[in-house]
Amino acid sequence: MADCDQEQDAQRTVFVFDCRWESDDGRERSARAVRIGDLDFPAFLRAVTQEFSIDSEGTFVLTTTDRKEITAERFAELKDGNTLHLLQSVDQVLPTATKERILFLPHYDTLIKSGMYEYYASEGQKSLPYALAELIDNSLSATASNPDVRTIEIRLLFDESQGKPAVVVLDNGCGMTSKQLNNWAVYRLSKFTRENSTFRSDHADYVRPCPVPRSLNSDISYFGVGGKQAVFFIGQSVRMITKPASSPDVHELVLSKEEFERKEKNKEDIYCGFIRNRQPGDSSHISMEEERFLHGFIREELLKEHFTAVVVTGVQQEHIAFLRSDFYTWTRELAHVYHYYIHGAHGNDRKSTYHDPKMTKINIQVCLMERSKLPRMLNLREVTDDMQTLYINSAVDTFEFRAHVGGDGVVEGTIRYHPFLYDRETYPEDPYVITTMPADDDDECVVVSHEGRGKRPVFECYWNGRLIPYTTISEFEWCAWPKKSCPLPVECFSRISGVLFANDHFQVSTNKLTFMDLELQLKDKETIFTRVVNGQEQRVKIQKEFFQWLKDCHEKWDKQVKFMYFQGTTVRTDV
Amino acid sequence: MADCDQEQDAQRTVFVFDCRWESDDGRERSARAVRIGDLDFPAFLRAVTQEFSIDSEGTFVLTTTDRKEITAERFAELKDGNTLHLLQSVDQVLPTATKERILFLPHYDTLIKSGMYEYYASEGQKSLPYALAELIDNSLSATASNPDVRTIEIRLLFDESQGKPAVVVLDNGCGMTSKQLNNWAVYRLSKFTRENSTFRSDHADYVRPCPVPRSLNSDISYFGVGGKQAVFFIGQSVRMITKPASSPDVHELVLSKEEFERKEKNKEDIYCGFIRNRQPGDSSHISMEEERFLHGFIREELLKEHFTAVVVTGVQQEHIAFLRSDFYTWTRELAHVYHYYIHGAHGNDRKSTYHDPKMTKINIQVCLMERSKLPRMLNLREVTDDMQTLYINSAVDTFEFRAHVGGDGVVEGTIRYHPFLYDRETYPEDPYVITTMPADDDDECVVVSHEGRGKRPVFECYWNGRLIPYTTISEFEWCAWPKKSCPLPVECFSRISGVLFANDHFQVSTNKLTFMDLELQLKDKETIFTRVVNGQEQRVKIQKEFFQWLKDCHEKWDKQVKFMYFQGTTVRTDV
Ligand SMILES: Nc1ncnc2c1ncn2[C@@H]1O[C@H](COP(=O)(O)OP(=O)(O)OP(=O)(O)O)[C@@H](O)[C@H]1O
Ligand SMILES: Nc1ncnc2c1ncn2[C@@H]1O[C@H](COP(=O)(O)OP(=O)(O)OP(=O)(O)O)[C@@H](O)[C@H]1O
Ligand SMILES: [Mg+2]
Ligand SMILES: [Mg+2]
Structure with missing residues (x-):
């Protein structure tokens, strides 16, 4: 050492x-x-x-x-x-080579700067929700084998009378041993490369999860970077507090930018720190006035068998502003990202009363606390207007399929039909779409396209059950309007929405914002698409099946009422 | 230590x-x-x-x-x-807390895996050229103060009779001292954070470059990760060989995945290695048969005062295949990325004979060597069909502007007009665009849009003079078709192409594939656009000026010949 x-x-x-x-x-x-x-x-x-x-x-x-x-x-x-x-002299030629020993430890910016460049805004979207998502991912993994309810709380402590602003993500998951907490801090140590115990004899290697419907396997970690990138994107300091069921002790670790800078200045070892092992509820080490909110927080530990809390402080002002003022936007986005974890494999179908009894309930609870205001609480399950909920509840029929790519890559897919009813398309609007509207334009001039989907891509894409937000797929050849000799009107093709559920065969970028090559792999000519009916795969001509389904939908559901042959106004005199 | x-x-x-x-x-x-x-x-x-x-x-x-x-x-x-x-017993409560000292050095995957997830394919583009670009960036920086010609060679040594395949990037730049070579290996040590000398007394802090036209400042490094990400994306091992003018010695450093794995297995320090200091031309340490191509290579050192060579081996098979078979594609893409470095601020205007005498010539030379074939050589300056060359040479007029965003952010911009001539648009086609063409379609059915630009965005975006390939900007409000009350036909708006040159105020992602928020910043309402005429900025109503320019272009250059009033076929009897 x-x-x-x-x-x-x-x-x-x-x-x-x-x-x-x-x-x-x-x-x-x-x-x-x-x-x-x-x-x-x-x-x-x-x-x-x-x-x-x-x-x-x-x-x-x-x-x-x-x-x-x-x-x-x-x-x-x-x-x-x-x-x-x-x-002999400064510029003498070297008669023989010398071997100079050097060190090339990564600079600490490796830990604290990565997030900054990873979660940048894309196409006008705010990226903070996706940093929070990394912490929720970790909590989902940690609570995967909870026998009872899985609780993930996001607490925004913005009441300055209680100390400096903090973003806290808290779960009732398995917690970490002090060895695992040490591993947490090691950038890029992933589940594939790490030792979980001091002793080889206890060593448990990573086991790939069994296939489950829509890959809702809660195994959403991969690179060993997510948590670190997220906390240092959100703020400047993190306090990890955790207790595994196997131990009566709480383990606590603080990493902070300030501390790294101090160590560099004093030429101390950078990647060295202390884990505090202590009794649950013992907050005697919290002395700073600024952190007094931690006393109450630590007292809560006495009620818990196992948990993990990620406490981020030094939160950037712009993040605080966004989290307060755009509460509706980002909670809705998170409800979208975890839609199928929250609502189960069938999603938030408000007409259905079916609930998978095998699935442990996952509560993702948000709580915003501000000075002299009532706390604002929201369970993400209560969000009723995230895009998936809108798609599911405005659809009249679904077409299920599966794609097999080389190796063990499996993608489940669903296409939904949103019919034309009487006088309008029922395809849900996406409130995210930013319509640039010149300031000096009259209202009359704004032409809103009413062709259902418009230019939006058909498919949103999930990885291990979790949305990968910046990857969408426009369409596949077999579900696109064929341009020639099509018995169906082109509008029908703009009345479909879709979801893809990729398993962990597919790779995502380290920030989990995009897939690396989902589209390329799916569009490979070796890829086999099958239709799924009542859970059974059928090897059929997918395009033919899809067209038939689309035709049926069109004939059965699209209701166009036209008032033709206007003949003048008749005044009823009998009322 | x-x-x-x-x-x-x-x-x-x-x-x-x-x-x-x-x-x-x-x-x-x-x-x-x-x-x-x-x-x-x-x-x-x-x-x-x-x-x-x-x-x-x-x-x-x-x-x-x-x-x-x-x-x-x-x-x-x-x-x-x-x-x-x-x-006293295994589950006794801790009476007081303990402080456990831990280490959390980044895993070596930090160095060797980053590239893998950074340069993934996007929208069907192959990303290998952008990994090579990182090495060219470094060579551009290193040759920035060469008084004479700046030479950057990309040698692909794929002649297996000479040893294992290697990708080499070689420049006649300033080279690195052994301290700098040590720094090179430190992941995320950037020009802003590093010490360049063992001695504080020699310490030269980073100086931001002075503004130059189109930000062609050769200062294309930022994060301290580019080189490492690139080499480990391309292959499994890198040998850096360098000599600064200030020293008679050559410094050499090898980093390899295999060696990291060996050290991990033996529980040796991972981030520790040796720099070899030796005479130029001394290849006595190269003993492996596989590396025998290095003897000749090292002998070349005797002819050079200063240089840097990056020798990548363990090159992935798919990369070798791509570099061989798509030689035309990737060299053309690199010619596009460095267009303005190669051709100067005015670009490759083949009609003009003007050459900036102040600019030192930059040769980026590619050489592909395969077994029993003649070497394939190409100076990127010879590429005549990269998109910028096509845009510049098919344009009849340009509209120059500048954008000032908060602080010191400056973007220079050019819009070019590609007229309609007689029977067709002259807007250059982009051969990159992948047209998905269903295999069983008749030729007749493919409808190619002939509206000039089509759906392509207007602007390609350069950062410090170097293309950031995945960021494009569709248009600005002031150069878009206003939809109502526009005296100009809509086609004119699809006859413009554009380039933006951002300075280092703007941030790019660590892989230099995208800007973080160029578009957001430019579309901020505080951003001021000015027109530039003969190098002079004019505070004008940019939209009005642009429309006037577009109108002039349309009237002056668009030549539409229509044969109207068809009156039947006349047979000439006089021939
Ligand atoms: N809330 C938590 N409860 C228990 N363990 C956790 C928790 N958060 C993180 N960990 C542990 O710390 C490790 C590192 O987390 P981190 O998010 O940094 O990387 P990762 O999840 O392994 O990979 P990725 O980069 O894909 O997120 C996790 O693998 C997990 O073992
Ligand atoms: N060809 C070269 N000649 C001289 N010095 C070089 C060369 N290549 C790299 N270096 C030195 O090594 C450093 C590290 O290079 P690297 O590309 O890894 O990161 P960077 O260029 O500093 O930042 P970025 O991540 O933006 O590329 C450079 O800053 C430079 O000082
Ligand atoms: Mg994680
Ligand atoms: Mg670089």
Whole structure:
């Protein structure tokens, strides 16, 4: 273990290669270590003279490997481990090569800056919800084997009278052992590469989850970066507080930008810290006024067997503003991202009373606390106008299919039909779509397209049951308007919406905002599409089946009423 | 400096906290170090008994901080630096908190996996050219102050009779000192955060470049990740070979996935390696048959004052296949990315003979070597059908403007007019656009839109003079068809193409594939657009000016010939 904080100045050692002439056997020479801790420059020169048996007439020069001559001034700046060349002159050619030992630890920006460049706005969307989603992902994974209800709370503590603003994500999941909490902090240590215990004998390797409908397997972690990127995108400091069921202790770890900067300034080891192991409910270490909201929070621990809390502080002002003022927008977006986790594989079908008894209930609860206001509470299940809910409840029929790509890639798909009723399309509007409306335009001039879907892509795409928000797929060949010889009117094709559920065979980008190549893989000619009826796969001509279904939908559901042959106004005199 | 390779087993020490009861003063206790290197389990227990003065009746248990009891078997697995709790029983409550020292060094996947998830295909584009671009970016920066010609060579050594396949990027730039080469290897150490010298006295802080036309400042580095992401996207191993003018020595560093894996397996320090300092031309360390192509390569060093070579091996098969078979595609794409660096601020205007005398020539030279084939050579300047060349040479007039956003953000812009001539649009086709063409369709049925630009966005976007390929901007309000009361036909608006040149005020994603918020910032209502005429900014109503320009273009350049009033066929009898 590298030493974290001890001053090693007294032991400063440099490595000196004698490069004045070739060694007798022509082979590489190794460096000799010279202690410089307690020497001044003349004493150092004497030590070198002695070490290399240089006689009093011998002229020599010491340089860095960058050929900077070591002078008295520069000598004072030499660091432990530096490599030096002993030469006849500064620009002498090296007779044999030297091997200089170097360190290349990643800079701490690796941890704290990644999020900044990962969650940037795309197409006018605010990205903060997707950073929160990373923390919800982790909580979903952690609560996966809860026998009882799975609770994930997002608390926004913006009441400044209780301390500085904080964003907290809290779950009643399995918690982390102190070893796992240590692993949490290791950037890019993923479930595929990590050891979960100090002891090999306890070692549990990663097991890929079994297939479940719509891949709602709660196994939404992959890279070992999500949590870190998210917290340092949201704020400047994170306090992880966790308790696994297996231990009576709570483990706590703080990482903060300020602390990293302090360590760099003092030339301390950067990637070194402390986990506090303590009793549940013990908040005696919280001394800062600013953090006094933590006392009550820590007291809650006494009621819990196991939990994890991610407490982010140093929250950026613009995030606070967004979370307060756009409460409706971002909660709705999260309800959309986790729609199928919240409502089950069939989604939020408000006409149906079916509920999967095997599925443990997942509560994702949001609570916004502001000064002298009532707390604002919302269970994401209560959101009734996220896009998936709108699609599901305005559809009159569905077409289910499955796609198999090379290897074990499986994508389940659903297409829904939103009919034309009497005088209008029932295709739900997307309130996200930003209509740029020139300020000085009259209202009359805004032409809103009423062709159902309009230019929106057909498919939204889920990965392990969780929306990957920036990837959409316009359509497949077999469900697109064929342009020629089609017995169906083109409008029918704009009355469909769709969802794709990809399993973990497919890869997503580290920020989970896009799929890497879902579309490419699905559009590969080797990919096989089957229709699914009552859960059974049928090897059929998918296009033919789809057209038949679309035709049926059109004939059965589209109701067009036209008032033709206007013949003038008749005034009823009998009323 | 942490020790790289020494076995420290003999010095193994664990830290033991006495948690049996509260300390007399109620304060936190510190851990006591217990050497375990040469002890067996009973001896260890005796040592603990002694250290904590436990009398022979005293019962105690030792656990990890995860409350795993230390048994003889587990004792053998304890690692140097582990923290233990001394308890009365395994599930006793902790009377006071303990502070456990942990390490959280980033996993080496930080270095070798990042690229994989960064350069994924987007919209059917192959991303390999953009990984090569990261290396070209570095070479552009390195050659920025070359007084003479700037040469960047991309050599694809695919002649297996010379050794394993390699991708080499070579430049005649400033090279790196061994300290800088060490810095190169540090993930996320950026120009803003690094020290360039061992000595503070030599320290040169980063200086932001002065404004130059179209921000062609050659300062295309930002995050400290580009090179590493690129090489490990392309292959599995990289050899950096470099020589700065200031030193007679060549510095060489090898990083490889295999070596990282070996170190992890042997529990050696991961982020530790060796720089070889040697004479130019000395290839005596290259012993592997597979690398014999390096001998000739290293011999070339004798002709150069300063240079940097990035030699990537372990190149993925699919990349090799793509580089060979799609030579035309990717060289054309690179010519597009660096168009303005190659051709100067005015671009590749083939009608003009003007050349900026102040600009040092930049040669980006590609050379593909395959077994028993002639080498394929191409200077990117020779590419004549990259999109920018096509736009520039099919345009009849340009409209120049500038946008100022809050702070020091400046974007230069150009709009070009591609007229209708006689019987067709002259707007250049984009061969990149993938037209999905159902296989069983007749040719007759393919409707190709001939409305000039079609649905393509107007603007391609450059950052510090270099294309950011996945960000495009459709249009601005002032250059879009206003839908109502427009004196100009809508087709005119589809005859414009455009380029934007953003300076380093704007941020790009770490993979340099997209801007973070260029569009948002430009569409902010505070943003001021000015027209530029003969290099002079004019504060005018930009929309009015643009419409006037477009009208002039339309009237002057669009030539529509219509044969009207068809009156029947006349047979000429006089021929
Ligand atoms: N709420 C939590 N409860 C229990 N363990 C957690 C929790 N959050 C994180 N962890 C642990 O910390 C690890 C690291 O989390 P992090 O989100 O940084 O990466 P990841 O989930 O492994 O991968 P990804 O980059 O895909 O998110 C997780 O794999 C998990 O073991
Ligand atoms: N060809 C080269 N010649 C000289 N120095 C180089 C060369 N390539 C890289 N370097 C040095 O190594 C550093 C790291 O390069 P790398 O591409 O990994 O990151 P960066 O260029 O600093 O940032 P970015 O992530 O934006 O590319 C550069 O800043 C530069 O100092
Ligand atoms: Mg995660
Ligand atoms: Mg770079």
